[in-house]
Each structure stands twice: as structure tokens, then as C-alpha cells.
Amino acid sequence: MDSVVPVTELLTAILAEQLLFVGEETVGHYFGEDWEFVYRNREYLLWGTVITIVLTLTSILVGFLAGFPAGAIEAYGSGYSQAFVRKFGVLLRGTPILVIMIFTYFVLPIEIVLGAAEFALRSIEFLLGPTPFTVPTDVPEAFLAATIALGLRSAAYQSQIFRGALGSIDEGQMEAARSIGMSRLETIRHVMVPQALRRSVPGFQNEFTIVLKDTSIAFAIGLGELLKRSHDLFTQQTTAVLEVILFISLLYFVLTFGTNRTLDYVSNRFAIPGESS
Amino acid sequence: MSDNRTETTERTDRERSADSSASATETDPLLRIEDVWKSYGDEEVLRGIDLEVDRGDVEVLVGPSGSGKSTMLRCINRLTEVDSGHIYLDDLDVTAADTNPDAVRQQIGMVFQDINLFAHLTARKNVTLGLRKVRGFSKEQARQRADSELERVGLADQADSYPAQLSGGQKQRVGIARALAMDPEVMLFDEPTSALDPELSNEVLEVMQGLVAEGMTMVVVTHEMRFARGGASRITFLAEGEIVERGPPEQLFENPTHERTAQFFESIRHD
Numbered sequence: 001m002d003s004v005v006p007v008t009e010l011l012t013a014i015l016a017e018q019l020l021f022v023g024e025e026t027v028g029h030y031f032g033e034d035w036e037f038v039y040r041n042r043e044y045l046l047w048g049t050v051i052t053i054v055l056t057l058t059s060i061l062v063g064f065l066a067g068f069p070a071g072a073i074e075a076y077g078s079g080y081s082q083a084f085v086r087k088f089g090v091l092l093r094g095t096p097i098l099v100i101m102i103f104t105y106f107v108l109p110i111e112i113v114l115g116a117a118e119f120a121l122r123s124i125e126f127l128l129g130p131t132p133f134t135v136p137t138d139v140p141e142a143f144l145a146a147t148i149a150l151g152l153r154s155a156a157y158q159s160q161i162f163r164g165a166l167g168s169i170d171e172g173q174m175e176a177a178r179s180i181g182m183s184r185l186e187t188i189r190h191v192m193v194p195q196a197l198r199r200s201v202p203g204f205q206n207e208f209t210i211v212l213k214d215t216s217i218a219f220a221i222g223l224g225e226l227l228k229r230s231h232d233l234f235t236q237q238t239t240a241v242l243e244v245i246l247f248i249s250l251l252y253f254v255l256t257f258g259t260n261r262t263l264d265y266v267s268n269r270f271a272i273p274g275e276s277s
Numbered sequence: 278m279s280d281n282r283t284e285t286t287e288r289t290d291r292e293r294s295a296d297s298s299a300s301a302t303e304t305d306p307l308l309r310i311e312d313v314w315k316s317y318g319d320e321e322v323l324r325g326i327d328l329e330v331d332r333g334d335v336e337v338l339v340g341p342s343g344s345g346k347s348t349m350l351r352c353i354n355r356l357t358e359v360d361s362g363h364i365y366l367d368d369l370d371v372t373a374a375d376t377n378p379d380a381v382r383q384q385i386g387m388v389f390q391d392i393n394l395f396a397h398l399t400a401r402k403n404v405t406l407g408l409r410k411v412r413g414f415s416k417e418q419a420r421q422r423a424d425s426e427l428e429r430v431g432l433a434d435q436a437d438s439y440p441a442q443l444s445g446g447q448k449q450r451v452g453i454a455r456a457l458a459m460d461p462e463v464m465l466f467d468e469p470t471s472a473l474d475p476e477l478s479n480e481v482l483e484v485m486q487g488l489v490a491e492g493m494t495m496v497v498v499t500h501e502m503r504f505a506r507g508g509a510s511r512i513t514f515l516a517e518g519e520i521v522e523r524g525p526p527e528q529l530f531e532n533p534t535h536e537r538t539a540q541f542f543e544s545i546r547h548d
Contacts, residue, residue, distance in 0.1 A: 170391075170393070172389060172391050172392075172393035173393055173395060173396070175356055175389070175393065176387075176389060176393035176394070176395070176452075176455075177395070177406075177407075178356065178378075178379075178382065179354060179356065179382055179385075179386075179387040179389075179456070180382065180383070180386075180406075180407035180411060180455065180456065180459050181379045181380070181382040181383035181407065181411040181459065182379070182406075182407060182410055182411055183379055186410050186411075190406060190410060191395050191397075191406075194397050195396060195397045198397070272396060272397050272439055272441060273439045273441065273442060274438075274439045274440070274441030274442035275396070275439075275441040
């Protein structure tokens with residue numbers, strides 16, 4: 001019996017070894033040289049994936065931070081603030097993302113962007129106390145421009161998700177809270193928003209997927225995300241276009257599918273007991 | 278004002294006159310409604326309503342749909358603003374422009390026809406939210422208060438249930454507990470049972486009867502004639518935005534002086 005354990009250990013070790021360190025020649029031998037080419041450049045593509053993921057997260061974050069208050073202002077605001085938010089949203093939603101991105105990259109001065117970010121951070125610190133964050137100054141300009149473009153465009157759409165969700169909450173909820181003496185702001189914060197956020201998840205799922213896929217548009221301003229890097233590769237070996245594109249399609253699919261599943265889980269986790277979500 | 282005096286003498290005849298110690302001719306109006314007008318566009322919903330509700334009295338508003346009962350109720354806690362006229366709670370002019378509606382509403386509990394429990398909160402948290410945010414109770418204080426209010430409406434065992442897990446009657450009882458927790462001077466009920474099955478109405482009506490017995494001042498819009506007959510100090514019959522007739526239940530049920538009132542009570546008797 002004693003000898004069994006080392007044998008299985010040895011087997012798993014060999015298997016793991018083989019799977020993790022499959023030689024490039026082996027891949028080429030079984031799948032042809034174009035797949036071997038993809039496999040050889042896996043690390044290059046993986047870093048592209050990382051940039052795609054980070055760009056998605058920063059864009060969604062910017063979109064949420066700007067879009068959520070914008071949605072609330074559209075739902076409950078009045079006067080100039082509401083008119084401004086509404087018009088700015090219409091403008092952003094009516095402009096192609098590629099145009100927005102080229103604008104943020106070639107036209108918008110970086111000092112303005114960093115200044116705005118600095119101002120936003122200081123405002124947050126003023127409201128919530130000191131934060132350990134500082135505005136990063138060493139971020140590549142293309143990444144910053146892509147984040148601003150995707151983030152603003154996403155804010156314009158996320159604002160509509162939240163506005164719709166807030167509007168779908170029964171007016172009686174507001175009246176009930178007001179009837180016990182809660183102020184309008186308190187009611188929005190403690191009664192309307194918690195319910196609206198839950199109802200936003202399906203729309204948010206959609207938006208997350210769209211932003212993730214649209215990070216590929218940063219290709220146009222030369223940001224080395226997944227599509228740009230695949231382009232770098234298949235211009236090197238033009239016979240491998242199909243293989244490269246198939247491979248990154250798979251990566252995009254895994255990312256969107258994983259995101260949707262995660263948000264499904266979040267949705268179920270925070271569902272109101274007794275209500276169908 | 279002469280109307281008022283005749284009502285006062287009638288009042289002495291009432292069996293469950295809560296303040297029998299007070300002198301018979303003295304009224305103790307907690308809620309005074311003076312010449313209240315309200316219209317939506319061209320439609321006049323309230324046309325000069327005058328009403329006084331004494332402390333500890335139960336005023337039941339009845340009338341055909343569209344007669345302005347609910348609007349009247351909503352004007353009292355300013356969920357609807359009056360066009361003209363005044364509403365006083367004790368000495369406070371509720372309708373004055375410089376009166377903070379949030380402060381008024383703390384003193385006036387309201388129970389809604391469509392219940393409107395906060396859907397994302399448990400029964401207990403429905404009650405604690407106002408205590409925490411409006412009254413500034415600590416977490417523990419609010420919890421204790423909420424549990425005792427839920428016990429008062431017979432739902433101590435459902436404190437951790439969410440609205441969607443409760444029956445209609447249970448939900449409405451939580452709604453009552455939520456309003457009671459704020460220690461209101463007066464409770465407004467806007468057709469509290471009309472969204473409920475008959476057998477579920479009973480549990481809500483029982484809770485309301487309990488409040489009557491405790492001497493809570495209440496203004497109730499309802500079609501429940503059992504409650505009107507058994508619980509009301511006075512019934513006010515409204516039609517087309519005006520008070521047609523007002524008096525103790527026996528009078529309106531048995532000997533209404535107006536033809537319009539007689540017709541109304543006749544029609545609901547056959548329901």
C-alpha cells in the first residue's frame with residue numbers, strides 16, 4: 001500500500017508538468033504552425049487581456065460614479081441640474097464611441113483630465129474624510145483617454161438604467177416614508193436607492209458586457225489591449241489571422257460569460273426574500 | 278359655529294365618551310379643519326370643508342368614490358397641499374407655508390390603502406427606519422421599540438419576515454405598527470382594508486378597534502360599516518367635496534336627515 005501514494009503523486013506531477021509546460025513543438029505537431037504561433041505568444045495576449053480587464057473596470061467605475069448621481073438627478077432633480085444632465089447624456093449617447101475616444105485622446109488636454117480627477121478625489125475626501133488614494137500621473141495617455149471615453153459614454157447609459165429603476169419604484173414607497181417624517185433625501189437614500197439598485201442589475205449586466213467588448217475600440221488610439229495585440233500578431237504572421245481571432249474571441253466570451261454569471265450571483269445574493277428576482 | 282354646539286351636546290350622550298371628566302360643554306379639538314378647498318385642474322375635489330376632531334375621538338369619513346375623502350386625509354399630513362383654508366393640529370397651523378411638513382408628519386401617522394411597506398426591509402426594519410432616521414433612536418432602542426409595536430399588532434413572531442413573505446393583513450398590521458412607532462398624536466387610515474380579502478380585513482379591524490379602546494385619535498376613511506358603527510365617535514358623510522351630514526353613527530345609519538345620506542347608506546347595505 002505504501003508504494004501506491006508515490007506512484008499517484010508521480011503521475012499527477014507528470015500530468016501537471018505536461019499540461020503546464022507543453023512544448024511549442026508539441027502544439028505545432030498536433031495543431032499546425034499557426035496555433036503554435038498563437039501559443040508561443042500566449043503571454044503577450046494574456047497581458048492584453050489584463051489591460052482589457054483593467055480598462056473595463058476603470059471605465060465601469062467612472063461610469064458608475066458619474067452615471068449613478070446623474071440618474072438620480074434625472075429622476076428626482078429639477079431645473080438646471082436636470083436639464084444639464086439630460087442634455088449631456090443625449091449628446092454622449094448620440095456620439096459614436098470611436099469619435100468620443102478620438103476626441104479624448106487627440107483633443108482633450110491631459111491636464112484638464114488630471115485636474116478633474118484631482119478635483120473629484122478632493123471632493124470625495126472632503127465628504128468622506130482622507131482616502132489613501134492619489135491621482136496617478138504615470139498612466140499612459142491612451143489608457144487615460146480610453147477610460148474617460150468609455151467611462152463617460154457608460155455614465156450616459158448607466159444613468160438611464162438607474163433613472164428607469166428609480167422610476168419603477170412605486171410612488172407609494174416615497175409617500176410612506178414621507179408620511180413618517182423622513183425627508184425627501186433620506187427617503188431617496190434609504191428607501192428608493194436600495195430597491196432601485198437591485199432592479200438595476202439586469203441592465204447593469206448588459207452595460208458591463210458592452211463596455212467590456214467596446215474596450216476593443218481603444219485599438220484605434222493604439223492602446224495595447226487584447227485586439228491591438230492580436231493585430232500586432234497577425235500582421236506578423238498573416239496566415240494566423242483566423243487562429244488569433246478565434247483565440248481572442250474565446251477570451252472575450254469567457255470574460256463576458258464570467259461577468260454575467262458573477263452578476264447573476266450578486267443579484268441572487270441581494271434579492272429581496274419572497275420576491276422573484 | 279352653532280353647528281358645533283349642537284354636536285357638543287350630542288356628544289355627552291355618547292356612551293364611550295373618553296373624557297367624561299371634562300365639562301360637558303367643553304370641546305377639546307385636536308384637529309381643526311377650516312374652509313379647506315382643493316382642486317385638480319378644473320375639478321374641485323374639496324369645496325370648503327370644516328371639521329373638528331376632538332382628542333380621543335374616532336372620525337369616520339364615508340362617501341361615494343370621488344367625494345374627496347382620501348384627498349381630505351392627505352391634506353391633513355400635507356401629502357397633498359391645500360389650495361386655501363387651514364388645518365390645525367393643536368395650535369400648529371399645519372398648512373402654513375413656514376411649517377416644516379416633516380415635523381408635522383411625525384405627529385400624524387398614516388396607514389395606506391395599498392399598504393406601501395418598504396419592500397426591501399424586514400417587518401422590524403420597516404418600523405425601525407423612521408425611529409432611527411427621524412427620531413434619532415439608537416439601534417438597540419429602535420429595535421426594542423419596533424418589537425413592542427409589532428407585538429402590539431400581534432406580529433412579534435414575524436419581525437424578521439420581508440413584506441413579500443407576509444399576508445395582506447399582516448402587511449397592513451406592520452404598516453400600522455410603523456406609523457404607531459412614531460408616537461403620533463393622530464392616526465389617519467386611508468381605506469386600510471379595501472385591498473384585503475374579507476377574512477384578512479378582520480385582523481386589521483381588530484387592531485384598529487384596539488386603538489379605539491386605547492383612546493387614539495383617529496380619522497378613518499373606510500367602507501367597513503361594522504367598524505364605522507362600532508368604533509366611530511362620529512361619521513362624516515361627504516359627497517362632491519362637501520360635508521353633507523355629520524353625526525354619531527346611530528343618527529347616520531338610522532335617521533339620516535339628508536336624502537343623499539339615506540341613499541348612500543341604503544346602497545351600501547345591499548353590498
